[in-house]
Amino acid sequence: MNATSIGPLVFANDRLHAVIALAAVLIVLELGGRRRPALAGALHRWGWLLLVSWIVAARLGSVLVNRAVFAVDPLSALAVWQGGFEPIAGFVGVGLVGLAALLKRPEMLRPLALAVVMAFSAHTAAGWIFPTEAQGSLPQVALTDLGGAPVRLAETGERPVVVNLWASWCPPCRREMPMMMELAEAQDDVVLRFANQGETAAAVGRYLDQEALSGEHVVLDQTQLLMEHFGLLGLPSTLFFDAEGNLAAAHTGEISRAELINRMQALQEPE
Known part of the structure; x- marks a missing residue:
């Protein structure tokens, strides 16, 4: 339906899309670091900061949009495994961290930009391969x-x-x-x-x-x-x-x- 099993693990397809995009970022940055050893450490650090910034900003965006619901159980805001992210807020977070990275190390522009493009492409391709659309009707059972x-x-x-x-x-x-x-x-x-x-x-x-x-x-x-x-x-x-x-x-x-x-x-x- 809207999930995929990999061995004993079952992933909701929307979360599998995110995992694939994350893998694409890490692969691009790893290859970039091998081609430019002088930038390897910085690429790894800032790459992880970009990923964490998207997760944190997107989650905070979701909590703010649904603040009345989270007010009932504030600790549930930490339950990120349940899902609930605002992509636009995540992109804002990534943009701010990316700007800070480029101000400090302008030479990282090309590998970081390539990582973002590959993440978007991988996420889009995953959406075609592992669709999330629901189909069917309530059975007469x-x-x-x-x-x-x-x-x-x-x-x-x-x-x-x-x-x-x-x-x-x-x-x-x-x-x-x-x-x-x-x-x-x-x-x-x-x-x-x-x-x-x-x-x-x-x-x-x-x-x-x-x-x-x-x-x-x-x-x-x-x-x-x-x-x-x-x-x-x-x-x-x-x-x-x-x-x-x-x-x-x-x-x-x-x-x-x-x-x-x-x-x-x-x-x-x-x-």
Whole structure:
């Protein structure tokens, strides 16, 4: 769907794009340092500073844009593995650090410029090879609640629906679950379902009891139909469907409060 497995690792494609761009920068700077040994140390230092400046500035930009959400849990701003970056803010940070580098060492202009161009090219190519677009629709399948009663995911009262695929043995699933259930219980405009993958009702019930979580929005997918239907590679995965049941977006890995709220708001906006 929107993720790629490399050995035992599963990367969301948008993050894989960033990893490929990072690799391109490091390769270009390494080759530049070998061709110009006198600049090797400076290229490595400033190259890493450029990368760190993009991450920090882009993350700060996202936190500022979503400051009301991060105010609820300020420490979540440090959870960069959840995603949430503002590219324009990142480019501003890179521009400022790059300017400082060139003022100090003007001879680095060519290798640094080449590294930036190669990073952009690699990121663009990765977007073609590993697309992030979500395709599909809410399947007409009947899962069960914790009591064994059938639950049809497609019966949402013409409301958007968010389906989170999870398991109790999955650490990132456990981390995001309390926040997601809090949002599920706080609003009625979007239906949230938590589709447990492959576990028994007893095992799920024990986990919910231990964590003092409600089972109201939990459904059981013991044969992992949803993972197979959408070609998902890892847990947690969160699927966003519009009111017509069309898949609008998918998120692989732990999701942040800001990302979840923004995605749900987007589902409710008129096209």
